[in-house]
Amino acid sequence: xxxxxxxxxxxxxxxxxxxxxxxxxxxxxxxxxxxxxxxxxxxxxxxxxxxxxxxxxxxxxxxxxxxxxxxxxxxxxxxxxxxxxxxxxxxxxxxxxxxxxxxxxxxxxxxxxxxxxxxxxxxxxxxxxxxxxxx
Amino acid sequence: xxxxxxxxxxxxxxxxxxxxxxxxxxxxxxxxxxxxxxxxxxxxxxxxxxxxxxxxxxxxxxxxxxxxxxxxxxxxxxxxxxxxxxxxxxxxxxxxxxxxxxxxxxxxxxxxxxxxxxxxxxxxxxxxxxxxxxx
Amino acid sequence: xxxxxxxxxxxxxxxxxxxxxxxxxxxxxxxxxxxxxxxxxxxxxxxxxxxxxxxxxxxxxxxxxxxxxxxxxxxxxxxxxxxxxxxxxxxxxxxxxxxxxxxxxxxxxxxxxxxxxxxxxxxxxxxxxxxxxxx
Amino acid sequence: xxxxxxxxxxxxxxxxxxxxxxxxxxxxxxxxxxxxxxxxxxxxxxxxxxxxxxxxxxxxxxxxxxxxxxxxxxxxxxxxxxxxxxxxxxxxxxxxxxxxxxxxxxxxxxxxxxxxxxxxxxxxxxxxxxxxxxx
Numbered sequence: 001x002x003x004x005x006x007x008x009x010x011x012x013x014x015x016x017x018x019x020x021x022x023x024x025x026x027x028x029x030x031x032x033x034x035x036x037x038x039x040x041x042x043x044x045x046x047x048x049x050x051x052x053x054x055x056x057x058x059x060x061x062x063x064x065x066x067x068x069x070x071x072x073x074x075x076x077x078x079x080x081x082x083x084x085x086x087x088x089x090x091x092x093x094x095x096x097x098x099x100x101x102x103x104x105x106x107x108x109x110x111x112x113x114x115x116x117x118x119x120x121x122x123x124x125x126x127x128x129x130x131x132x133x134x135x
Numbered sequence: 136x137x138x139x140x141x142x143x144x145x146x147x148x149x150x151x152x153x154x155x156x157x158x159x160x161x162x163x164x165x166x167x168x169x170x171x172x173x174x175x176x177x178x179x180x181x182x183x184x185x186x187x188x189x190x191x192x193x194x195x196x197x198x199x200x201x202x203x204x205x206x207x208x209x210x211x212x213x214x215x216x217x218x219x220x221x222x223x224x225x226x227x228x229x230x231x232x233x234x235x236x237x238x239x240x241x242x243x244x245x246x247x248x249x250x251x252x253x254x255x256x257x258x259x260x261x262x263x264x265x266x267x268x269x270x
Numbered sequence: 271x272x273x274x275x276x277x278x279x280x281x282x283x284x285x286x287x288x289x290x291x292x293x294x295x296x297x298x299x300x301x302x303x304x305x306x307x308x309x310x311x312x313x314x315x316x317x318x319x320x321x322x323x324x325x326x327x328x329x330x331x332x333x334x335x336x337x338x339x340x341x342x343x344x345x346x347x348x349x350x351x352x353x354x355x356x357x358x359x360x361x362x363x364x365x366x367x368x369x370x371x372x373x374x375x376x377x378x379x380x381x382x383x384x385x386x387x388x389x390x391x392x393x394x395x396x397x398x399x400x401x402x403x404x405x
Numbered sequence: 406x407x408x409x410x411x412x413x414x415x416x417x418x419x420x421x422x423x424x425x426x427x428x429x430x431x432x433x434x435x436x437x438x439x440x441x442x443x444x445x446x447x448x449x450x451x452x453x454x455x456x457x458x459x460x461x462x463x464x465x466x467x468x469x470x471x472x473x474x475x476x477x478x479x480x481x482x483x484x485x486x487x488x489x490x491x492x493x494x495x496x497x498x499x500x501x502x503x504x505x506x507x508x509x510x511x512x513x514x515x516x517x518x519x520x521x522x523x524x525x526x527x528x529x530x531x532x533x534x535x536x537x538x539x540x
Contacts, residue, residue, distance in 0.1 A: 015443070015453070016160045016436050020208060020322070021387070025151045026330045027304075030297035031421050038420070038479075048420070049479040052290070060296045064334040073155060074443070074454040117291070150308070150318070151301050155457070156522070161465045162439075165432035166286050173285070173344070183285070184344040187425070195431045199469040209308070209319040252426070286430045290478060295421045343425060 006082045007043055009036035013075045024071035030063065033095050033108060036079040044132040056126060058112045061090060065108040069099075076100040086135050087125050089113055140269075141217045142178055144171035148210045159206035165198065168230050168243060171214040179267040191261060193247045196225060200243040204234075211235040221270050222260050224248055275404075276352045277313055279306035283345045294341035300333065303365050303378060306349040314402040326396060328382045331360060335378040339369075346370040356405050357395050359383055410539075411487045412448055414441035418480045429476035435468065438500050438513060441484040449537040461531060463517045466495060470513040474504075481505040491540050492530050494518055 011032050019025040038048050048058070071077060080096040095108040113122050114129075125135070146167050154160040173183050183193070206212060215231040230243040248257050249264075260270070281302050289295040308318050318328070341347060350366040365378040383392050384399075395405070416437050424430040443453050453463070476482060485501040500513040518527050519534075530540070 012440075014436055014440055016154060016162055016439060018155050019151055020153050020155065020157050021327055021329070022155050023329065025300075026333060027151055027297050027300035030295075030300075031419055034297075034420055035417075047479060052478075057291055059291070059293065059340065060337055062334070062336045063296060064332070066332045067330055070329065073457075074452060147305075149301055149305055151304060156462055156464070158464065160435075161468060162432050162435035165430075165435075166284055169286060169432075170282075170284055182344060187343075192426055194426070194428065194475065195472055197469070197471045198431060199467070201467045202465055205464065208322075209317060286424060286432055288425050289421060290423050290425065290427050292425050297421055 006080050007036070007040040009039045009079045009081065011035060011077050011079060013071055013073055013077065015073055018073045021070070022072055024075075026065070026067070029065055029071075029097075029106065029108065032077065032079055032097070033081070033093070033110060036081045036095065037093055037110075040081050046128065046132050051126070051129075052117065055117045056123075057115050057117045057120075058091075059115060059120075061111040061113055063108070063110045065106055067106045069103055069105045071097070071099065071105050077105070083133070084109075087130075089122050089124055091125065141215050142171070142175040144174045144214045144216065146170060146212050146214065148206055148208055148212065150208055153208045156205070157207055159210075161200070161202070164200055164206075164232075164241065164243065167212065167214055167232070168216070168228070168245060171216045171230065172228055172245075175216050181263065181267050186261070186264075187252065190252045191258075192250050192252045192255075193226075194250060194255075196246040196248055198243070198245045200241055202241045204238055204240045206232070206234065206240050212240070218268070219244070222265075224257050224259055226260065276350050277306070277310040279309045279349045279351065281305060281347050281349060283341055283343055283347065285343055288343045291340070292342055294345075296335070296337070299335055299341075299367075299376065299378065302347065302349055302367070303351070303363070303380060306351045306365065307363055307380075310351050316398065316402050321396070321399075322387065325387050326393075327385050327387045327390075328361075329385060329390075331381040331383055333378070333380045335376055337376045339373055339375045341367070341369065341375050347375070353403070354379075357400075359392050359394055361395065411485050412441070412445040414444045414484045414486065416440060416482050416484060418476055418478055418482065420478055423478045426475070427477055429480075431470070431472070434470055434476075434502075434511065434513065437482065437484055437502070438486070438498070438515060441486045441500065442498055442515075445486050451533065451537050456531070456533075457522065460522045461528075462520050462522045462525075463496075464520055464525075466516040466518055468513070468515045470511055472511045474508055474510045476502070476504065476510050482510070488538070489514070492535075494527050494529055496530065 017028040078098045084092040090113045093110045097105040152163040213233045219227040225248045228245045232240045250257050287298040348368045354362040360383045363380045367375040385392050422433040483503045489497040495518045498515045502510040
């Protein structure tokens with residue numbers, strides 16, 4: 001697996017994001033990963049907001065998470081994100097999450113596709129994206 | 136206070152909605168109240184979905200919650216909802232939440248207004264609403 | 271795949287669970303699946319709450335969701351849930367979600383394990399569970 | 406109103422935190438305010454996590470939010486937080502939220518109390534807190 005260009009996003013676990021066990025509830029990882037993806041784009045010089053305002057959206061096709069250890073309240077997480085392969089219609093984002101002690105908490109993948117907001121039709125990766133990312 | 140026509144909505148507390156203390160996190164009450172309001176409308180023969188599809192929205196102007204006791208995981212809550220006074224541009228929803236033991240957990244009020252989705256301009260209560268609710 | 275005993279849980283999509291695209295945000299499916307699992311257990315005569323109060327928890331080992339169509343606000347979802355194979359230390363829950371028009375929205379799997387709350391050590395499936403489920 | 410020592414916390418609005426109207430859903434403000442409170446404490450040299458690990462919790466007694474303008478996706482919010490008056494058993498946190506254009510989005514207050522985790526009994530403000538905050 002070519003990890004390509006890895007971007008690392010840092011996020012602090014909120015109180016409300018933990019459940020009775022004291023763990024980050026598994027539903028919330030999708031929020032962290034989405035935030036990491038947004039910041040990866042911003043670091044490339046594009047914002048998801050502008051892209052959406054221009055009529056493009058990125059629905060999720062599939063997501064998969066493997067949990068090694070639990071995240072906990074107030075953890076300062078480092079989320080590594082990279083794109084696997086060359087995206088065309090679909091784009092596969094890969095994630096690895098570490099806590100402040102360098103322990104691997106989980107790995108994940110999320111397959112998304114580019115689509116027109118107007119009719120939800122999938123389209124090839126927009127040139128603005130491929131240029132900024134250097135595909 | 137005229138409790139007018141009280142509608143009671145039942146909702147089961149989800150695991151993810153409770154925090155490390157084992158209590159319903161205070162952010163989640165807004166979700167239950169919104170669900171209660173939706174079902175109150177449905178019982179009147181209107182759906183919020185149809186209203187929104189027709190170009191009307193109901194943003195929140197203010198919300199206030201007083202907590203007496205905590206809600207807990209798997210609680211089967213009874214939420215009483217009623218409209219206070221005669222709504223014109225604003226509509227005040229009142230709430231009382233009880234658990235399965237009949238204990239009062241909280242009281243709340245939420246002031247909302249009717250607005251056009253196109254320009255977010257406040258409007259008087261739509262006739263479809265006032266008719267169905269009998270104002 | 272032996273679908274074994276399929277339990278169907280119905281859930282109404284909340285307004286707050288939908289994103290700007292008008293779709294159920296992908297993070298929220300984990301909430302619906304968790305609710306379905308809880309109700310499946312209740313139908314068998316056990317509650318997750320009692321199990322947890324007795325010192326047992328069920329952390330998630332992995333989760334995977336494949337999206338076919340988006341869920342939307344006010345959709346009345348039917349979630350089919352069943353257990354694949356014979357659970358021992360791990361238990362694999364399978365899910366299929368349909369909307370009110372019978373359209374398949376997604377399929378999912380979630381691998382969980384039984385553990386003692388006190389030390390988070392995995393344990394074999396508790397006899398109370400295997401008896402109630404008839405494994 | 407004595408604004409006392411105002412702490413400003415910055416938070417970026419997540420995609421999942423916005424609803425179909427494109428606004429921050431009103432339930433999510435409690436998450437931002439909680440994060441602001443946590444960071445205000447950290448700036449004082451205490452963490453809520455340590456406090457809780459030491460057996461103290463801070464349940465919410467009441468919350469109230471007045472909305473002036475909607476928050477939107479990708480907004481970079483500045484949340485001002487300060488404590489009103491001298492806390493004893495209860496502590497009143499005040500909030501003002503501005504967006505990146507300096508527009509006031511909302512004001513809020515949240516009354517919390519200090520309690521022992523073991524029996525949920527309210528207690529006077531812990532000396533560690535009053536010392537660090539300089540009450």
